[in-house]
Amino acid sequence: MRHIYRIDHAQSYTHSWLVTVQRRGVIYHRHFTDSVYGGKRKALEAAKAYRDNLIAKLRPLTWPEFCRIKKKNNRSGISGVTRIDTKENSRGTLYRRRYWLAQWPIGNRKAKMKKFSIKLYGERGAYEQAIRARQRALKSLAKTVMFS
Secondary structure, three states: OOOEEEEEEOOOOEEEEEEEEEEOOEEEEEEEEHHHHOOHHHHHHHHHHHHHHHHHHOOOOEHHHHHOOOOOOOOOOOOOEEEEEEEEEEOOEEEEEEEEEEEEEEEOOEEEEEEEEHHHHHHHHHHHHHHHHHHHHHHHOOOOEOOO
16 A cells, blocks of 8 residues: 555554655654554554545645755756766777766656767866756656656
């Protein structure tokens, strides 16, 4: 069941359903104990009603909102924009490839990527083009719901 978990811990006499929903960094949770609600089945019904009401009130993230979340390990300052500095072997010769990479989701757990060469555009130019490419892509994303 989505957002609802069963807790049965005999030592602490805990028998309940736990509802946990997270939206925009805030975690909402509540226990529905069997003894308070008159049994396991009634506690589950109350937990489902609470969860459904909570989800109806709290709007889920859209694709663009989800894509703008900056991860903790982000060093570029822009979510979805990464600096790549790698060495590749091509026909026995080692080449150094440096570029800024812009990426964005296209659905079905797949992503589209576009590379901007530092050698061709310069450090600043490649970075700015990657940012612009990502911003254009996010604008074109449909306002569909990412998570429910």
